[in-house]
Amino acid sequence: MISIRGLTKRFGGTTVLDAIDLDIADGERVVVIGSSGTGKSTLLRCVNFLDRPDAGTIAVGDVVVDAERASKRDMLALRRATAFVFQNYALFANKTAKENIMEALVTVQRRPKDEAERRALAVLAETGLAEKADSYPSALSGGQQQRVGIGRAMAIGADLMLFDEPTSALDPEWVGEVLDLMRRVAEQRQTMLIVTHEMQFAREIADRVVFMDGGRIVEAGPPDQVLDTPKDERLRRFLRRVA
């Protein structure tokens, strides 16, 4: 169970997240939609403390962090309970595909190297990249890099996986394979919080769609309700633009 209360983030004088409340049940897939600059990515980055929130609490499993009093240990605990998939993949450039996945297991989780390697190879097989285990990121296509990026997040076994526009930086030809992999992750009842502009994918994968505007959650509900019978005018305008 993930529980976000009053999450607030300001950059300078601008309030980017305005007291966000959001609960996510175990195994639930929540997709966040909205125009650029409405705080979607900041929400994900604050949940992972890549951006430090100014106020609010985040509870992921046993880890409860109060933004105003968060110590370094709280921050690390929260990051270790979550896994992040970046828009620009952000694979470790000095490590092979396999090493990218092993890194969190060996360095952070202190697991034995051979066990971590077995896990990494199993995850790579799931992503369909077993034969790329020893390739460096620079030798992989965008789609392959993002699949390794998802594999890196999968291997951690996090309570919550965060996807920050995982297909936005991809050439169109690679989008399909990345979405396919995310479907497979979803089938494993992994709790997911996804920011995406892929509306069809959102409809198909989401248990709940959340529409954000101006740093607030404006409307939320099952995909057909939010996407087909939107109530808020801003959501209607947004859906007309992306349709």
Add this chain to the structure above:
Amino acid sequence: MRALDLDYMLGLVPVILGYVPLTLFMASVAMVCALVLASLLAVERVIRVPGLDWLVMLFISFFRGTPLLVQLFLFYYGLPQVLSFLAQINGVTAAIMGLTLHFSAYMAEAIRAAIIGVDRSQWEAAQSIGMTPAQMMRRIVLPQAGRIAAPTLVNYFIDMIKGTSLAFTLGVTEMMGATQKEAAGSFLYFEAFLVVAILYWIIVETLNQGQKQLETYLNKAYAR
């Protein structure tokens, strides 16, 4: 104008070659120590530990702002008068210390620039998986910064090898010191210093070849 005494020069080569190991030893030990010290200084300059930052800046400023020869004299002839435990310091140790401190100041700036040059996404990816700042530096940032800084660092190593010649002013008989002694005996200064110059040149050129191989190795992760 007189002819070069080629026989004398050829005879001098094996004599000076005998001191190459000492020159390389001083440069190598100083390089390893300087790399470690420079990495620590560079990391401090990037994360800026309160209360430590001004000290690091002062250190870097002093060792970049004064000549290596002055620093060597300060260590070898000066400091033992003030700090009695340094009274037994020998020339080789003093030279290694001086080279280490002097070059670590320069190398710290090169490594600092390289650390800043590592893409922001690499830092964030390391943070996102829950690495501590120390783990992030050691596992992700410094290895990538090392690649960026490698050509500059090899250049400093080359400077360092040439810098060991100053150790002869501390009474160390290394390549330069040995040449000086030989020349003083034969009065064939031109021949003697020409031989040692060529030997330094060969050592440096050999290293330049090594640098190319090092860069190929370091770039293997980035080749398309």
